[in-house]
Amino acid sequence: MRKPFVAGNWKMNTDGRSSIELAEGIASGSVDAAGQSVTVAVCPPFVYLQAVAKAVGTSNVAVGAQDMYFEPNGAFTGEISAAMLKDIGCVYCICGHSERRHVIGETDELINKKVAAAVAGGLLPILCVGELLAEREASQTDAVVTRQLKEGLAGLNSEKLSAVTIAYEPVWAIGTGVTATPQQAQEVHELIRNLLTGMYDDQSARETRILYGGSAKPGNAAELMGRPDIDGLLVGGASLKVDDFLAIIQAAV
Ligand code: PGA
Numbered sequence: 001m002r003k004p005f006v007a008g009n010w011k012m013n014t015d016g017r018s019s020i021e022l023a024e025g026i027a028s029g030s031v032d033a034a035g036q037s038v039t040v041a042v043c044p045p046f047v048y049l050q051a052v053a054k055a056v057g058t059s060n061v062a063v064g065a066q067d068m069y070f071e072p073n074g075a076f077t078g079e080i081s082a083a084m085l086k087d088i089g090c091v092y093c094i095c096g097h098s099e100r101r102h103v104i105g106e107t108d109e110l111i112n113k114k115v116a117a118a119v120a121g122g123l124l125p126i127l128c129v130g131e132l133l134a135e136r137e138a139s140q141t142d143a144v145v146t147r148q149l150k151e152g153l154a155g156l157n158s159e160k161l162s163a164v165t166i167a168y169e170p171v172w173a174i175g176t177g178v179t180a181t182p183q184q185a186q187e188v189h190e191l192i193r194n195l196l197t198g199m200y201d202d203q204s205a206r207e208t209r210i211l212y213g214g215s216a217k218p219g220n221a222a223e224l225m226g227r228p229d230i231d232g233l234l235v236g237g238a239s240l241k242v243d244d245f246l247a248i249i250q251a252a253v
Contacts, residue, residue, distance in 0.1 A: 004225060004252035005039040005165060005209050005232035007126065008239025009066060009094060012045060019048035020055045025242035027059035033250040036060060039232070040249055041092050042239065046080055053089035064092030064126070067100060070110075070117035082121025093123045094234075096152055098130055098171045108151035115152055119163045126165045126234065127152045128213070129192070133172035141170075142191055149195055158204045166192055166210045167234040173214025175236060182223050182230070185212045189229035218247035225252055 014022060023042060030040050043064040044052045053063045069079035085093060095118060096111035111127070118125035129148035131141045145168070153161065168188050173180050180188075189210045196205035212224050213234030224230050232252060238244040 002209050002231045003039055005211060006249050006252050007041040007234050008043060008245055009234055009236050010044045010240060011236060013240055014044060014048060019044050019052055022242060023052040023055035026245055027056040027061045029246040030061055030249055033246045034253050038249055038252045043094055049090060050088045062091040063089060064094060065090050066094050068093050068114055068118060070113035082118050082123050086122050091124055093118045093125050095125045095127050097128045098169055098174055108148060111152050112154050116155060119160045124163050126167050128167045128169050130169040130171050145188055145191060146195060149192060158200045161200055161204050166208060167213050168192060168210060169213035177215050179215040179220050182227050185224060186227040186229055193229050218244050221248040221251035
């Protein structure tokens with residue numbers, strides 16, 4: 001059985017004080033919301049990771065980074081390695097978020113190196129895939145998601161895959177208030193699971209958690225997670241409000 005997983009992606013939001021308040025609020029409410037039956041993570045900006053890791057303490061809330069670089073150390077100004085993230089208590093790392101693909105210009109090849117380096121460094125990567133609106137309208141959703149999944153996971157064997165969570169985030173649904181319908185999301189999640197069966201095996205595909213992301217909120221969380229292949233949510237905007245994020249965690253039970 002796949003344990004539901006709800007992760008908050010704070011993006012470039014919060015400050016020193018509000019990041020700690022948000023982390024404390026989520027940490028103190030999440031056991032009441034879901035006990036130990038849901039995996040919960042928050043992904044603050046790099047500069048607040050350490051303070052947030054301290055604020056969540058020994059609660060059931062884990063901390064993740066929003067990105068990382070694939071090299072272990074060296075002359076890479078501005079970058080952060082997997083070992084550094086691990087060192088300060090990070091458990092997860094988002095790789096290939098659509099804002100990094102489409103705003104910063106990351107390629108499938110770079111994202112693949114990050115996923116591999118995250119696993120090698122003992123982090124649990126969350127590999128994001130998802131099509132643009134124009135790609136959906138041109139019936140290219142399956143082709144785009146297939147390419148991003150295959151290239152993102154290239155070179156990873158099934159043992160390494162077991163460290164990976166996939167997040168399907170249609171770009172047209174991110175931060176727009178337009179959520180994919182549960183049926184639209186389920187179709188792509190099913191495609192991803194079938195692809196994993198072909199790339200690996202039945203068991204690996206069955207055990208891999210696939211999250212949906214894109215305007216997830218308390219009002220649509222239960223319906224989305226009620227679909228057979230939607231194992232949780234990667235939440236942006238609604239993860240910045242304690243009550244909304246806790247309501248989404250509760251909907252995952
Ligand atoms: P959103 O962002 O929930 O604000 O749409 C989701 C994400 O980008 O991970």
